[in-house]
Amino acid sequence: MVDARRRSPALDPQARAGTLVAAAACLLPLLLQLPGPLAVGLAAVAAVVSALSWRRRLPSVLRLLLVLVLVGLVLTGARGGFGRDTACALLAAMLAAKPVELVTLRDARSLLGFALFAPFATFLLDQGPLSLLLGLAAALLALAAMSRLAELEDGSNDGLRPAERLRRVGTMVAIGLPLALAAFWLFPRMTTPLWGVPENAVARTGLSDSMAPGEWVDMLVDDRPALRVTFDGAAPPTSEMYWRGPVLWNYDGREWTASRWHAALPAAAVEHGATHYAYELVVEPTERRMLVALELPVTVPEGAHRAYEHTLGTRRPLSWITRWRITSAAPVSFEPELRPLLREAALRLPEGFNPRTLALADQWRAAAGEGAAADAAIVERALSWIRTEFGYTLATPLPGRHAVDEFLFDRKQGFCEHFSSAFVVLMRASGIPARVVTGYVGGYRNPVGDYWIVRNSDAHAWAEVWLPARGWVRVDPTAAVAPERIYDTIEDRAGRGLGGLQALAPVLDLGDWMRRGWNDLVLGFDAGRQARLLHAFGGSDPGGGQLALLFALVAGLALAAMLWLVARGEREHDPMLRAWHRLGARYARLGLARHRHETAGAWAARVAALRPRSAGLVALSARFSDWRYAPGSDDRARGLLRDLRAHRP
Structure with a gap:
């Protein structure tokens, strides 16, 4: 493990800062569900640990002592019980202490992978819209940080600003959204969860016997x-x-x-x-x-x-x-x-x-x-x-x-x-x-x-x-x-x-109404609501097999849309290059495709020798080479783009 850590590249300040911000964003929704004093304490620990570990790794004895103290505080607050609340609090405590090991690229990947468990743990405690929005934001920041780590590992540097990097990550997430919606609305629902969750170590406030x-x-x-x-x-x-x-x-x-x-x-x-x-x-x-x-x-x-x-x-x-x-x-x-x-x-x-x-x-x-x-x-x-x-x-x-x-x-x-x-x-x-x-x-x-x-x-x-x-x-x-x-x-x-x-009463009323709508549309969407949704579209009460078939059909369409969007995203974004490649595709259908080793001028000369009626391609390729390596005015570029699109073999 030590050798692997030594071989892993060291983090630069930008990558370290991005990793810490993403980890903090993952920790935030979980802290909001913990008791106030514990949440404030863990946030303070995370901030202090990140500051002390910025330049050098803390000694092993201090790291071990920090972990023992945090575990002791969480278990003391749980009064010896261990359940869902205690497990989530321990996860938050370990994530708050994790930046103490942040030195290399391998450490950063480990921290981000561990941090992504925190938003999921939040949903064990609360399934409200705020938790969802904070969890999505945290996931986007974590993916953007991982993108920066990938560049650091292969030595490339696109020089992207954080906003542009987030935009690219958001685009990738949006491509997968249709499939996620299909899974939520159409995947056959069960009347009870597939897994059991231990009850809270400390019971919720509420009526008892x-x-x-x-x-x-x-x-x-x-x-x-x-x-x-x-x-x-x-x-x-x-x-x-x-x-x-x-x-x-x-x-x-x-x-x-x-x-x-x-x-x-x-x-x-x-x-x-x-x-x-x-x-x-x-x-x-x-x-x-x-x-x-x-x-x-x-x-x-x-x-x-x-x-x-x-x-x-x-x-x-x-x-x-x-x-x-x-x-x-x-x-x-x-x-x-x-x-x-x-x-x-x-x-x-x-x-x-x-x-x-x-x-x-x-x-x-x-x-x-x-x-x-x-x-x-x-x-x-x-x-x-x-x-x-x-x-x-x-x-x-x-x-x-x-x-x-x-x-x-x-x-x-x-x-x-x-x-x-x-x-x-x-x-x-x-x-x-x-x-x-x-x-x-x-x-x-x-x-x-x-x-x-x-x-x-x-x-x-x-x-x-x-x-x-x-x-x-x-x-x-x-x-x-x-x-x-x-x-x-x-x-x-x-x-x-x-x-x-009293002036805030309308705002509070609207907020509770929105939360009620969230409960109806999302949290209360069970097997019965799923059947009523299909009835609203004129369908009969589907069995499990029919519902699975419908889900497979919609999911297939969503996957096809994803593939189309990915392929569309891989196209050449520059309109001039896209027009040049389309021109080459027209000649390729005649058996006159450009070889990889050929320059634009050599390819145009070869085509003109074989098809004298395509002599205009030589002048067009020369204009394209001038634009590519010695750009001229915008008017000349617009004229070239128009001629490339109009040229036919």
């Missing part, structure tokens, strides 16, 4: 879309947009979790209201099998199943953007008959926690008495207490052992996580079956495209209480907080409440 103190803060300030909804007709009021997710039954004094054995139960009895809402749900990847729906789903889309609590689950993890058509309607009654085993689960509380809450619940029950009216009175009393004495804020410390007692009697401030948990504990202690429901609430209507955006920051937790004859009834204690007692909101934390940003 548990709720613990402090876990929701990151999600509530995450402004990324979780789903986009398009209603077929009128949309329900925003206040009624409760997107139902996991239902939590079990409480251990700190954390709420879903019940595993409920999954085996059939869906509870529901009487839906008369107003139905049909809509299409486009869900961002979550790597989980949970699907939210407007309360309560009437239909179950293909590929999903309905659980006992009327939550929806999917058969496969949501690893890519998916589309679901659902119809929902508000319930008139929801499980009016509650089985004893389920009642016991909805009343269970851990022992040794929250004594003040239990005492208060006993007082309320003694004052209210027994019966359905008493249960409804206790629910209303709790909501009235929240309206008058409680406030909403995200600035809450982590609770101690008696979390509900601290919230209800000491702090009296929190957000949905605290309100729903405390309310359900208070109801259970009062003898009213209750459970926590998580999901999203509300949404933002994008006027550009007329659809609704539900963001991660719209995540919410509310309560359901069971009342005789009515069954499960939704109660949102967070919504009961008086407006004047809302101190620290999600909008304040995310900066969306500043009036100065």
Whole structure:
């Protein structure tokens, strides 16, 4: 390896700079998908390493130490887990350190080959249009840098400016574009990917089947879309947009979790209201099998199943953007008959926690008495207490052992996580079956495209209480907080409440609409969309063999177009030389082709001797030789070009 490195030519400053720029361009889209502090650190490492290694290679000990430190930092951030995110971060770290070896042409080729993996790794984390554009730009720069290395190796130097070199590389890429488009639109699609990708070492922010103190803060300030909804007709009021997710039954004094054995139960009895809402749900990847729906789903889309609590689950993890058509309607009654085993689960509380809450619940029950009216009175009393004495804020410390007692009697401030948990504990202690429901609430209507955006920051937790004859009834204690007692909101934390940003709203709406279109046309292009595309052109539903044949036909045409463009690009670009070669081709068809050793004058003299009527060729060849080796005025050149094109044997 050392001998090969010694035989490889050294890089000149231009080739070194081009290689480093191309490698940085490849690293950029991957850095944008990594956590901010890690991305900034790796960018700084890449810049420092490139500067220190510009004139000489760093000692081996320093290089080894640098690699060990970077690997340690990445693995520490992953907290011992290893998955897709960690692997991509390690790739970025190694690419940031790779310029430390950049000395020879062989090193440059190695760096560029390794760097091209970074844009592809980016698509494991994000498939948005920005990632695609940055990846294409990086690939073009890498190909241009490789072109410069090829010239350095063979000793040639075209003296091309960087812009001209990029133009040539872009032309080559454009020639292959028809084949790429044919492969994307017509290659037979499979319903699932051909390969599996490990889940993230650190899970994405989003709903889960548990709720613990402090876990929701990151999600509530995450402004990324979780789903986009398009209603077929009128949309329900925003206040009624409760997107139902996991239902939590079990409480251990700190954390709420879903019940595993409920999954085996059939869906509870529901009487839906008369107003139905049909809509299409486009869900961002979550790597989980949970699907939210407007309360309560009437239909179950293909590929999903309905659980006992009327939550929806999917058969496969949501690893890519998916589309679901659902119809929902508000319930008139929801499980009016509650089985004893389920009642016991909805009343269970851990022992040794929250004594003040239990005492208060006993007082309320003694004052209210027994019966359905008493249960409804206790629910209303709790909501009235929240309206008058409680406030909403995200600035809450982590609770101690008696979390509900601290919230209800000491702090009296929190957000949905605290309100729903405390309310359900208070109801259970009062003898009213209750459970926590998580999901999203509300949404933002994008006027550009007329659809609704539900963001991660719209995540919410509310309560359901069971009342005789009515069954499960939704109660949102967070919504009961008086407006004047809302101190620290999600909008304040995310900066969306500043009036100065309102001017950017149309731009943001347009940007999300464009991203939605990208999802529809590119990321959501599956086997079903492919079949509908062919139907739009009047085709029937093709089988796999027919689709493969159609792809082969279009791909063959694309290859033929590529070959024609390549052959056209190989033609002589100078119009004068092209006219001279065409003149020679005319005589070649008569058996009078010019030999390789013949000059223009000698060939013309030989032709004139064999064909006296072609004597004009001698004068024409003399004029061509004068133009070739002693160029004259433009007028003379235009006259010569005209005569060359007009001359016939």
